[in-house]
Amino acid sequence: MASTSTWAGLRKNRAFYASIAPFFLVFLAFSIFPVAFSFYLGLSDWDGFSDPSFVGLANYTRALGDPVFQKAIWNTIYLWFWSTLFTVGLALALAVLINEYVLGGRTYFRLVFLLPLLVAPAIAAIILRVFFTSNGGLVNMLVGAVQGQPSYFNWIASETWIKPLVVLLVVWRWTGWHMVIFLAGLQSIPRDIYEAARMEGVSRWAIFSRITLPLLMPSIAFSIVMATLGGLQMFDEPYVLTQGQGGTNDSTTTLGMYLYATAFMQFDFGLGAAVSWYLFAAVVGFTLLSRVVNRRLGIS
Amino acid sequence: MMLKLLANRERRFNLMVTAGLFLLSLVFILPLYWTAVFATRTLSEVFQFPPPLWFGNSLLDNYSRIEQVFPPFRPIINSLLVAVPKTIGLVLVSALAGYGFARYVRAPGRGFLLAATFATLFFPPSLALIPFFLQMGWIGWLNTFWPLIVPAVASGFGVIWMYTYIGSAVPRELYEAAEMDGAKGFATFFLVVIPIIRPGLAALAVWTLIGTWNEFQLPLVVLGDGTKFTVPLALTTLSTTHYSDTPAVMLSTLMGLVPVFILFALLSREFIAGLTSGAVKS
Numbered sequence: 227m228a229s230t231s232t233w234a235g236l237r238k239n240r241a242f243y244a245s246i247a248p249f250f251l252v253f254l255a256f257s258i259f260p261v262a263f264s265f266y267l268g269l270s271d272w273d274g275f276s277d278p279s280f281v282g283l284a285n286y287t288r289a290l291g292d293p294v295f296q297k298a299i300w301n302t303i304y305l306w307f308w309s310t311l312f313t314v315g316l317a318l319a320l321a322v323l324i325n326e327y328v329l330g331g332r333t334y335f336r337l338v339f340l341l342p343l344l345v346a347p348a349i350a351a352i353i354l355r356v357f358f359t360s361n362g363g364l365v366n367m368l369v370g371a372v373q374g375q376p377s378y379f380n381w382i383a384s385e386t387w388i389k390p391l392v393v394l395l396v397v398w399r400w401t402g403w404h405m406v407i408f409l410a411g412l413q414s415i416p417r418d419i420y421e422a423a424r425m426e427g428v429s430r431w432a433i434f435s436r437i438t439l440p441l442l443m444p445s446i447a448f449s450i451v452m453a454t455l456g457g458l459q460m461f462d463e464p465y466v467l468t469q470g471q472g473g474t475n476d477s478t479t480t481l482g483m484y485l486y487a488t489a490f491m492q493f494d495f496g497l498g499a500a501v502s503w504y505l506f507a508a509v510v511g512f513t514l515l516s517r518v519v520n521r522r523l524g525i526s
Numbered sequence: 527m528m529l530k531l532l533a534n535r536e537r538r539f540n541l542m543v544t545a546g547l548f549l550l551s552l553v554f555i556l557p558l559y560w561t562a563v564f565a566t567r568t569l570s571e572v573f574q575f576p577p578p579l580w581f582g583n584s585l586l587d588n589y590s591r592i593e594q595v596f597p598p599f600r601p602i603i604n605s606l607l608v609a610v611p612k613t614i615g616l617v618l619v620s621a622l623a624g625y626g627f628a629r630y631v632r633a634p635g636r637g638f639l640l641a642a643t644f645a646t647l648f649f650p651p652s653l654a655l656i657p658f659f660l661q662m663g664w665i666g667w668l669n670t671f672w673p674l675i676v677p678a679v680a681s682g683f684g685v686i687w688m689y690t691y692i693g694s695a696v697p698r699e700l701y702e703a704a705e706m707d708g709a710k711g712f713a714t715f716f717l718v719v720i721p722i723i724r725p726g727l728a729a730l731a732v733w734t735l736i737g738t739w740n741e742f743q744l745p746l747v748v749l750g751d752g753t754k755f756t757v758p759l760a761l762t763t764l765s766t767t768h769y770s771d772t773p774a775v776m777l778s779t780l781m782g783l784v785p786v787f788i789l790f791a792l793l794s795r796e797f798i799a800g801l802t803s804g805a806v807k808s
Contacts, residue, residue, distance in 0.1 A: 232634070239633035245626030245715070246639065248619045249680050253646070256677030260657035261649070267657060274660070320547070327543040337794060338551045341558065344786045346740035348758035349779055352765045353557050356564070356772055362573040364560070371575060398554065403801060410802045459650050462742040466762050482652055482743075489656045490747060502653045509650045 267499035274493050285500035295501070297476050298484040304389055305464070305480060306457030309396035314449050316397065317404030322438060324405075325412045326420075336409065339402035347399065351466035354395055358382055382467060385477040392478055395463045400456075404449045411445030412438070443523065451516050458508050461486065481505055558783075565777035572772045588773045595768060598778060600753065601760035602785060608674045608745075608756060609738040615679035617731050621723065624688025625715050629701055640689070646682035651744075659747050673748045674756075678738070684730055687800075691726035692719065725799070732793045733800030739786050757782040 236243065268285055272278035289295045324335045342350065357364045360380035369377040381387045415438070423433050461482035464472065472479030472487070479487075481501065489498030564572050567582040592598045627640050662673045696719055704714040720727070742758045749755060752763065761782050765775045790797060 236634070239630055241711075242626050242630035242633040242636065245630075245712075246623045249623040249643075249685055250639070252619070252677060252680035253682075256658065256661070257646070257649070257654055257680065260654035260661055263657040263661070264653060320550075323543050323547060327540045328547060329540050329544045331544070331548075335547060335551060336798075339554055340794075340798070341555060341787075341790075344736060344740075344790055345558070345783060346742065346758045348740075348742040348762050349782060350557075352761055352775065352779055353561055355765065355769075356775060357557065357560075359769070362772070364577055367575045367577060398557070401554075406798060406801060455648075455650070459652055461652075462758075466742070469766055485652055485655070486743070486747075490659070495656055495660070498656045502650075502656065505650055506653045509648060513648055 285496045302480045308393045310453040312397045321408030347462035348466045388473045388478045588777045601757045605756040612675045613734045620684030620688045623685045627689045628692040728796040729800035732796045
């Protein structure tokens with residue numbers, strides 16, 4: 227009897243199921259199926275040609291033992307941390323200054339900082355490479371002019387400088403996006419709070435730290451989560467900047483690049499799949515952590 | 527005027543902030559400006575010190591050098607062939623599902639399916655990258671545009687965005703009125719809902735177009751043949767093989783940027799609406 231009524235319910239609501247069907251069918255075929263298959267892949271040894279063999283958790287332990295993978299973890303954390311810190315910090319400062327203190331041209335500022343977002347990460351990396359190239363690059367010319375003798379320093383090949391360059395690229399592209407998020411958040415704070423505070427003679431810093439910052443916390447939390455989801459999976463910028471090599475001694479190989487290299491250059495699909503599950507665990511772990519932190523802080 | 531501005535302490539601070547931000551904004555667009563300047567200069571002019579600050583007249587000469595290496599408009603056409611059908615499909619599929627979720631609030635399983643759609647937003651795309659590549663190989667879609675179009679039509683972000691938009695833009699009474707008027711099947715969706723949610727559709731479309739234009743990793747994985755390369759892939763290849771010809775690299779880079787900047791110039795309002803939507807829903 228129950229099944230008849232379920233069936234009747236489905237029939238009665240067939241317009242609902244018909245409207246969501248295209249989305250779910252495509253999603254099932256091209257996302258759920260690959261993800262499920264990825265689970266199987268992670269437990270197998272496979273080069274894509276011969277028969278796959280079941281190896282249990284060997285891929286997972288093999289990845290952990292690989293010094294390049296360990297390096298990729300640290301590189302990813304470095305790039306994620308510094309790019310998030312600078313992007314979110316700069317965007318916050320810009321948004322507050324534009325919203326509160328700029329005399330005019332708000333529309334100009336709002337648009338101009340967004341322009342880099344239109345530039346594909348791969349294209350931004352090409353532009354950056356032209357400016358930092360060892361022979362005839364703009365930056366070396368400037369350094370040469372300051373020193374009084376020509377400089378041929380290879381910034382891209384330098385183990386010290388490549389990571390800050392990737393961070394620079396991310397900050398340049400994403401600051402405007404975060405700024406617009408913060409501007410939207412600032413607009414929702416009632417103006418009279420500020421006016422009242424100003425009448426009381428509260429200092430600018432106190433207004434920022436006691437009023438703006440706490441009320442903007444939901445936007446900041448959102449922005450950090452988005453920057454982290456992107457940062458953990460960073461691929462395009464370091465790939466193009468180092469021409470797919472990951473820099474001298476893998477100095478800027480990220481987890482995303484390690485995954486790509488194992489699967490599509492070494493055809494070690496099992497190891498690549500295992501790495502993708504580590505990445506997934508990192509994303510889920512961070513999401514749960516941010517929820518706990520947000521709840522502690524009473525943000526959402 | 528100026529003196530009056532400077533007399534007040536607060537005004538002076540505001541003036542300094544404005545000037546400082548203006549300078550910083552110039553730094554942000556300087557790389558793009560220089561890309562355009564270099565694209566119009568000769569190789570030796572680019573390597574001069576101090577570097578050229580204004581446009582030269584070697585644009586056509588640089589262009590003819592690119593043309594000898596590859597047909598410069600092919601990647602742009604390839605990108606359009608991917609981005610336009612994908613955007614139309616994604617917007618339609620998302621609007622339809624968003625409409626379903628927004629209208630049929632009492633359908634069994636709706637809560638679960640909506641939560642599942644939300645959950646997909648946290649799926650890292652890299653998780654499916656390898657099996658997706660293998661799957662495309664089995665279907666025989668490698669080195670075609672299909673893997674970049676068909677699967678991308680199902681976007682959790684698109685569905686949630688349309689669901690939120692329809693929920694706030696379409697009053698419930700409208701559905702009942704349409705039903706009373708005898709609207710059958712999806713007539714309500716196409717004739718009543720679509721016209722109302724046009725701004726929401728436009729925002730999602732612009733956001734998707736630009737995102738697809740900039741995509742790098744997925745095309746890199748599924749496209750093997752250089753004649754099929756989309757803009758970021760083709761430019762990366764060119765910049766690697768002809769890295770010493772800075773003006774040519776910068777000119778082709780500029781050409782890849784122009785379509786996106788035109789789109790932004792025409793539809794910046796929709797673009798900004800699309801980007802703040804993420805913050806609204808959280």
